[in-house]
Amino acid sequence: MKMKTNENLLVNVSVMGSVCQPNFQSLPAEPYRLDSNGNPFLLPSWGSVVHNVSVGDSAFGWEADCIHPGVSIKYSNETGNRGLNILSCVGNEAIIMSGDAKNAKGFVTGKSGRFSEQVIVHFPKKIREKISINDKILIKSIGVGLKISDFENVFCKSLSPKLFNKMNVKISKNKMNIPVAHIIPEHLIGAGSGLTSESGSLHIQTADNSEMKKHKLNNIKLGDIIYIENYDSSYQHGFLRNAWAVGIIGQTNGPRAGYGPGITILMSSKINNAKPKIETKANIVNYISFIK
Amino acid sequence: MVIKLQYTFLLKVTLNQHQSDNFVICNLKQTSYFNIMNSTIKTNEGKLIKMSIGGYVTQPSFKNPGYIPDNDGKSVIYPGMFGVVNNVKVGDKAFGWAGDHIEPGVSIDSEKINEHFALHYLVCTGNKAIVRSGDAKGKVGIVTGEHARNLIHFDQKTLDKICIGDQVDIITHGRGLKLIDFPEIEIKKIDPNLLKAMNIKVIKGKLIIDVAIELPIRIMGSGAELNSEYVDQDLMSGDRQLMKKLKIDEMKLGDLIVINHADHRWGRSFKKDYVSIAICIHGDSVMTGHGPGIMTIMTGKKQYLGWSISRDANLKKILKIKK
Numbered sequence: 267m268k269m270k271t272n273e274n275l276l277v278n279v280s281v282m283g284s285v286c287q288p289n290f291q292s293l294p295a296e297p298y299r300l301d302s303n304g305n306p307f308l309l310p311s312w313g314s315v316v317h318n319v320s321v322g323d324s325a326f327g328w329e330a331d332c333i334h335p336g337v338s339i340k341y342s343n344e345t346g347n348r349g350l351n352i353l354s355c356v357g358n359e360a361i362i363m364s365g366d367a368k369n370a371k372g373f374v375t376g377k378s379g380r381f382s383e384q385v386i387v388h389f390p391k392k393i394r395e396k397i398s399i400n401d402k403i404l405i406k407s408i409g410v411g412l413k414i415s416d417f418e419n420v421f422c423k424s425l426s427p428k429l430f431n432k433m434n435v436k437i438s439k440n441k442m443n444i445p446v447a448h449i450i451p452e453h454l455i456g457a458g459s460g461l462t463s464e465s466g467s468l469h470i471q472t473a474d475n476s477e478m479k480k481h482k483l484n485n486i487k488l489g490d491i492i493y494i495e496n497y498d499s500s501y502q503h504g505f506l507r508n509a510w511a512v513g514i515i516g517q518t519n520g521p522r523a524g525y526g527p528g529i530t531i532l533m534s535s536k537i538n539n540a541k542p543k544i545e546t547k548a549n550i551v552n553y554i555s556f557i558k
Numbered sequence: 559m560v561i562k563l564q565y566t567f568l569l570k571v572t573l574n575q576h577q578s579d580n581f582v583i584c585n586l587k588q589t590s591y592f593n594i595m596n597s598t599i600k601t602n603e604g605k606l607i608k609m610s611i612g613g614y615v616t617q618p619s620f621k622n623p624g625y626i627p628d629n630d631g632k633s634v635i636y637p638g639m640f641g642v643v644n645n646v647k648v649g650d651k652a653f654g655w656a657g658d659h660i661e662p663g664v665s666i667d668s669e670k671i672n673e674h675f676a677l678h679y680l681v682c683t684g685n686k687a688i689v690r691s692g693d694a695k696g697k698v699g700i701v702t703g704e705h706a707r708n709l710i711h712f713d714q715k716t717l718d719k720i721c722i723g724d725q726v727d728i729i730t731h732g733r734g735l736k737l738i739d740f741p742e743i744e745i746k747k748i749d750p751n752l753l754k755a756m757n758i759k760v761i762k763g764k765l766i767i768d769v770a771i772e773l774p775i776r777i778m779g780s781g782a783e784l785n786s787e788y789v790d791q792d793l794m795s796g797d798r799q800l801m802k803k804l805k806i807d808e809m810k811l812g813d814l815i816v817i818n819h820a821d822h823r824w825g826r827s828f829k830k831d832y833v834s835i836a837i838c839i840h841g842d843s844v845m846t847g848h849g850p851g852i853m854t855i856m857t858g859k860k861q862y863l864g865w866s867i868s869r870d871a872n873l874k875k876i877l878k879i880k881k
Binding site: 287290329 | 602605606607608609610611612668670671672673674675676678679680688690696725727729730733734735736784785787788824
């Protein structure tokens with residue numbers, strides 16, 4: 267049975283961000299971060315225009331620490347940036363409003379969390395070199411307030427109706443059947459727990475490779491839709507038996523303890539009213555019109 | 559990525575003894591010692607991130623009253639750092655200018671401190687630079703090194719159009735670059751294309767890099783206080799007679815150089831049997847403890863990393879930079 271939503275009642279609001287710069291700490295702090303074994307490393311991290319990584323690519327194997335695919339944007343003051351981060355929804359249309367790539371269109375693919383607070387947007391690779399640092403990007407935000415008929419206790423967040431309608435969610439035996447690429451057990455959730463679920467990211471932990479293999483998590487791709495067991499992201503992120511959360515892989519793996527691939531949460535419920543269905547094609551590149 | 563290597567055929571050649579005992583080819587008196595390992599060097603280029611970062615053309619700046627002390631304590635005043643240097647370019651001499659710490663070409667930076675550090679930690683020599691604002695908008699240059707700011711070469715026509723404050727974006731590429739078959743050698747801040755263009759040989763399991771000049775470790779000065787991912791280290795040019803004797807005063811901006819017994823992995827320190835390869839990035843200085851600056855591009859143990867002297871080992875030639 268097809269899902270019904272309150273899509274027609276949602277408000278479409280423009281929010282703006284600018285292409286942001288990479289940032290590193292100042293001296294005398296050393297530039298190195300520590301990997302999960304305590305070894306120092308210095309690699310590109312969040313922010314900016316990333317020219318050679320896109321949704322659909324592997325989340326593993328890059329010489330990088332939680333890289334955002336495509337373009338990352340931020341608003342110049344903190345409250346305005348909260349507006350950008352809360353209202354932007356995965357699947358929303360993004361338009362470049364200044365610079366050589368003006369009028370190019372893309373879509374939101376994720377968000378980043380504490381310490382960076384950026385919105386991640388996909389644009390085709392071939393136009394990325396035309397995008398300049400500081401270029402303005404407008405998001406036609408719609409999705410906050412989304413409710414699913416007969417599932418009022420499912421909290422939708424950062425989820426555009428456009429993406430939800432393409433996710434092939436169906437009702438079966440009073441439960442939402444949700445196609446996902448991977449199922450993540452709650453004990454492999456790391457950074458992000460305890461923080462807000464209205465924006466920001468929650469990270470899979472990847473330091474224990476045997477657990478990664480056991481749960482077949484080594485082939486996660488950017489843009490994959492995933493399901494987290496026993497996890498409640500209704501208001502903030504935290505453990506709760508029988509709760510569940512569904513999200514999208516927004517950023518790559520990283521070497522730090524607790525910082526594997528990042529997840530932007532799309533839906534969550536405190537009760538056992540959903541069932542994941544493993545479907546390898548459950549990735550945003552198969553749901554939204556996509557030019558690599 | 560695969561680097562095409564030049565084969566070397568140096569059979570039973572008696573080579574001139576170089577000033578260092580680490581000149582690997584000097585030891586190869588018997589042909590049986592020769593062992594050209596393979597014709598390719600594998601890297602992890604496919605796993606590296608290409609990421610944009612923006613900087614702004616800087617304004618020459620002085621602290622009041624602008625004088626600096628030379629080696630004899632005399633107060634002098636010179637241009638050199640910051641800004642657009644219109645008439646000194648990579649490939650030109652490093653010594654002899656009426657300037658101090660001359661940064662060839664265009665120096666860019668960000669006044670936001672965390673962006674300043676990101677510029678230093680992500681930008682690699684050989685990276686592409688694109689002017690984003692002003693009359694030179696759209697013009698493309700190439701990163702030629704890192705001093706207190708990032709240094710970019712543009713052709714003369716472009717230089718004439720660049721204004722202080724113009725935004726220049728760098729497509730950074732190279733951070734995390736590794737040599738798959740030489741995990742003991744650390745690569746720092748070079749574009750994979752620069753690595754491919756350099757003259758590198760593998761002899762008897764050891765990587766041999768063409769460099770223009772060897773610098774003795776005891777003349778390495780200012781910069782030892784910094785981590786080796788940041789800025790550069792100056793050679794101390796105060797002993798002018800030694801500079802002449804070792805022909806260091808013939809050094810050019812963009813020269814590849816080597817320092818024997820220098821470990822630049824986590825800082826810049828003396829360590830026996832470590833070797834560091836670097837690029838000369840700025841001109842000479844009159845100040846004690848200072849001189850032309852070098853930025854590290856490779857460092858590792860002597861058993862894996864060696865060098866061969868070639869006066870042509872300069873960025874201008876390697877990157878085919880045109881004036």
